[in-house]
Amino acid sequence: MLYQKRPVLVEAVRWLGHGDDGPSFSERPGWLAGALGDTVLFLDNTDTLIVKSRTLAKHTCLPGDYIVRGGDGGLYVMTADGFGEKYEPVGRLRFWKGGR
DSSP: OOOOOOOOOOEEEEEEEEETTEEEESOOOHHHHHHBTTTEEEOTTSSOEEEEOTTOOEEEEOTTOEEEEOTTSOEEEEOHHHHHHHOOOOOOOTTOOSOO
């Protein structure tokens, strides 16, 4: 038998670093706003973020990296290259709640 990995939809934002107006992301969905200061932490005077996963592991997020929200609602970090190899844009899903 042959098997194919199921298509998975994820939400993601790109961390752009600190700009003149403070932290800069490609967009600011509600889930990101809720995670700032709790799951997504800013390191003082740097463009580095720390993203805590559901397993409480801490992942470094540098400018250009993506913060990905998986189907289970957990957050993780992917480099731009890794993200581009695994995902492609499919548009905005207005009412998507995650999951399958």
